[in-house]
Amino acid sequence: MRDKSDRNAQGRIVAEVALVIYPDCQLSAIYGLTDLFRLAVTAAHVAGERDTPIIRITHWQDMGDGVACTYDSHPGNPHRAQYIIIPPSLIMPNDLPSMQGLAGWMTRNHEQGAILCSVCAGAFVLAETGLLEGREVTTHWAFADSLRARFPKVKVDADRIIADDGDIITAGGILAWTDLGLTLVQRLLGASAMLQTARFLLIDPPRQAQRPYSSFIPKLDHGDAAIRAVQHWLPAHVAAEWSVKMLADRAGMEERTFLRRFKAATGLRPTEYVQQIRIARAREALELTRRPVEQIAWEIGYGDPSAFRKLFIRITGLPPAEYRRRFGVARHAPADAPVQI
Structure with missing residues (x-):
């Protein structure tokens, strides 16, 4: 794989992926996903795409007076997050503070068409939106009972690595951010770019039986x-x-x-x-x-x-x-x- 930054590739931004930083979250997941998406764009470019699709990567954090962007791989354009990812936590889920500011921000973006994603204990943060009620979701097996107890209307299936419910995607396991990242790469850039990225990183493709559609990217920002x-x-x-x-x-x-x-x-x-x-x-x-x-x-x-x-x-x-x-x-x-x- 050539060392060519996606900043220099000729193409179009197909999606903005927003990574959320919250207290005691797993920063390795934040920066690992940032690198994974950039490598995936390079893989698509190496594959010979004439109009290389670009994934815009942003980091967001509740600064106390509102949720603000703290990193932007392609600054200068208005923000419109198509995917929002809540990373794992490095502390036990029951010790996580309430994050209603983030919950409100995620809910507003979801109403505009954003797909909300979580990894491991990130499901607890995502559940504060109320959008997981009645949904089938996954998290780390060790946290499944706590998630059921704290949010009894959520249907928890801890046997699954990826639970894809359309507008809500959850991943189980503290390192399942690689599975989620590759799942989104396949959705946005296709299976070839996903496999090339997995090979370069020496990791397996997403460990799930039901992967999302790859090359067909539906229009979701129409407002209906x-x-x-x-x-x-x-x-x-x-x-x-x-x-x-x-x-x-x-x-x-x-x-x-x-x-x-x-x-x-x-x-x-x-x-x-x-x-x-x-x-x-x-x-x-x-x-x-x-x-x-x-x-x-x-x-x-x-x-x-x-x-x-x-x-x-x-x-x-x-x-x-x-x-x-x-x-x-x-x-x-x-x-x-x-x-x-």
């Missing part, structure tokens, strides 16, 4: 909260049966109104949007596993492998088998074996 809620629901239920009426009911609209507003907000019809999400998930499975194409098709909601292949070719330009031959990294591993870099 009802449509955005549907967008957040869809990736977490990629194989579910759906209809326009069901999605319209979730948004609290008549079907005709929903179709008009969904297209205006996302640029796609609901059918096209769901296809993009499903094919992105299929691409990931083809790249990182040896599961049969028919099984992958079924897992993302297509009972007819022939129809799946036609759609895959239409969206990617390649048949699934050819796509795997070109981009797969698990060609010689057992079908369900984790990928080793």
Whole structure:
């Protein structure tokens, strides 16, 4: 990997990732994620991207009179955080002070479309927003009972490394910031940049079965909260049966109104949007596993492998088998074996 700063790469900023510094947080996660995202941009540049996507990295801290930016990799542009990450804590979660200032700041950004993320005990800070109520989240196994006791309406599953609920992503384990970081790299820059970053850092790809879509980057900053809620629901239920009426009911609209507003907000019809999400998930499975194409098709909601292949070719330009031959990294591993870099 060439030592080329993302400041010098020619490209466009595709997302601002905001890292939150709070009392006694794990600073190695803050600076490790900062470096990971910069290396990922370099990986995308080395891969030959003509219009290299840039990840803007910012650090934020409650200064007492408000939450302020203390570091900005690309200063000069108005802030619009697409992802906010709460790092682990170096003290026991029960000793963490209340952080209502940060909670209010995160809530306001979430209302503007930001996806909120936490690592390990960072889930306790994130839970103060109230946005985790009724959600499935993860944290370090040793803190799971404390999280349940302190926030009884939160559904804690400490067996998962990554719990992706669309607009809320939580990671378990004090070093799971690498899993979360690579998960976001794959979402923003694609699987190739994620794998190149993992190789360079000598770490495994994200240790989770359900990774987010990679190359398809949905438009979330359109300001239509009802449509955005549907967008957040869809990736977490990629194989579910759906209809326009069901999605319209979730948004609290008549079907005709929903179709008009969904297209205006996302640029796609609901059918096209769901296809993009499903094919992105299929691409990931083809790249990182040896599961049969028919099984992958079924897992993302297509009972007819022939129809799946036609759609895959239409969206990617390649048949699934050819796509795997070109981009797969698990060609010689057992079908369900984790990928080793």
